[in-house]
Amino acid sequence: MENTHDFRLPVVNLIGMGAIKNLYTKLLPYKLSKALIVTDKNIIRLGHVEIVEEILKDLFISYDIFDGILHPDCTISFVEDALTYFKKRLNILKKDYHFIISVGGGTNHDCAKGIAIVATNGGDIEDYEGYEKMTKPSLPVISINTTSGSGSEVTNITIMRDDSRGVKMIIADPKMMPIISVNDLRFMETMPPKITANSGIDVLTHSIEGFVAIEASPITDTLAINALKLVFGYLRRAYKNGNDMEAREKMMFAGVMGGMVLNNAGLGYVHSMSHQIGALYEEMHGACNAALLPHVLEFNSLSIPEERILKISETMGMKATDKQDAVNKIKHGIQNLCKDIGLPIHLSSIGVDENDLELLSKNAEKDICSITNPRRGTFVDIMNIFKAAM
Numbered sequence: 001m002e003n004t005h006d007f008r009l010p011v012v013n014l015i016g017m018g019a020i021k022n023l024y025t026k027l028l029p030y031k032l033s034k035a036l037i038v039t040d041k042n043i044i045r046l047g048h049v050e051i052v053e054e055i056l057k058d059l060f061i062s063y064d065i066f067d068g069i070l071h072p073d074c075t076i077s078f079v080e081d082a083l084t085y086f087k088k089r090l091n092i093l094k095k096d097y098h099f100i101i102s103v104g105g106g107t108n109h110d111c112a113k114g115i116a117i118v119a120t121n122g123g124d125i126e127d128y129e130g131y132e133k134m135t136k137p138s139l140p141v142i143s144i145n146t147t148s149g150s151g152s153e154v155t156n157i158t159i160m161r162d163d164s165r166g167v168k169m170i171i172a173d174p175k176m177m178p179i180i181s182v183n184d185l186r187f188m189e190t191m192p193p194k195i196t197a198n199s200g201i202d203v204l205t206h207s208i209e210g211f212v213a214i215e216a217s218p219i220t221d222t223l224a225i226n227a228l229k230l231v232f233g234y235l236r237r238a239y240k241n242g243n244d245m246e247a248r249e250k251m252m253f254a255g256v257m258g259g260m261v262l263n264n265a266g267l268g269y270v271h272s273m274s275h276q277i278g279a280l281y282e283e284m285h286g287a288c289n290a291a292l293l294p295h296v297l298e299f300n301s302l303s304i305p306e307e308r309i310l311k312i313s314e315t316m317g318m319k320a321t322d323k324q325d326a327v328n329k330i331k332h333g334i335q336n337l338c339k340d341i342g343l344p345i346h347l348s349s350i351g352v353d354e355n356d357l358e359l360l361s362k363n364a365e366k367d368i369c370s371i372t373n374p375r376r377g378t379f380v381d382i383m384n385i386f387k388a389a390m
């Protein structure tokens with residue numbers, strides 16, 4: 001019986017308080033001399049980019065900064081703006097960027113990957129929608145992470161809003177995997193509670209969806225269960241006290257593990273559906289996941305072996321007698337956590353309109369994350385999950 005798994009992650013992953021200082025020695029062998037930093041004005045204001053600039057100066061690497069990421073949701077227009085900037089610099093200065101450094105959260109990494117794809121493959125970013133559409137490797141990307149949640153710094157996936165179609169466009173291709181990821185706790189101290197809550201619930205969703213996804217393997221299972229344990233042990237603390245560095249550190253590790261899970265096991269309907277809400281309402285990704293996760297789990301439970309559901313509830317600290325008991329306990333556990341960290345548990349609280357459910361369901365059905373959902377659903381099934389989550 002053929003049953004193979006690819007497991008991909010960046011070649012180098014620098015993790016921990018002060019990890020950024022090791023970027024110097026890791027970059028040295030690449031002999032790169034021109035960089036484009038992709039970031040936003042807030043990250044510059046916080047002083048994070050300055051730290052990266054110092055390292056580049058020490059390595060005699062020249063650089064430009066693109067800071068045109070205008071809101072926390074990667075959008076095709078940001079990638080297009082950056083490419084226009086990119087080409088203008090090439091024409092005027094005859095510069096040829098050797099690599100891209102993204103500094104920020106998932107939005108900035110996703111935009112950087114989009115720029116890196118088109119820089120070497122040409123055409124428009126939309127040409128690469130779907131799985132493995134690139135012909136050449138992207139420009140090398142180094143992802144310096146300042147949040148703990150999306151996991152984008154360790155994935156070969158980029159997700160961006162396509163406003164012309166009102167959907168999230170997903171590109172997945174190993175040829176754009178970042179070569180180095182950095183998760184330094186010093187960049188995460190400044191994360192506000194709302195981002196801590198949203199990104200933390202995103203990690204929780206990556207863990208549970210990845211654990212039951214059809215591409216899950218013993219490697220991703222181990223990562224998923226450990227990430228889940230850390231979220232339930234430390235997210236409340238990180239939310240309540242941003243200076244609790246032990247909790248921040250645990251959430252940072254959970255975020256990295258969650259990213260590795262989603263990249264290698266895949267996700268499911270929670271992400272298929274929350275992507276569409278995010279595209280239409282500009283609501284934060286984690287809040288959408290929080291409202292959908294319990295209802296998707298209820299739907300999927302028919303196709304998930306009992307021992308796997310029991311493993312999830314046990315990891316969340318709840319003993320269950322059977323599958324249905326575990327599903328109920330997991331649902332309540334997630335909803336209680338959401339209440340404690342100020343996230344809505346109903347889509348109506350996010351502002352989702354009943355009249356949009358048909359369009360949302362139609363788009364969710366086509367989302368690439370649906371492929372790895374453990375139970376195949378119809379348009380009506382997806383619509384019913386949306387209704388239950390209202």
Ligand SMILES: [Fe+2]
Nearest residue numbers: 150202271285
């Ligand atoms: Fe996510």
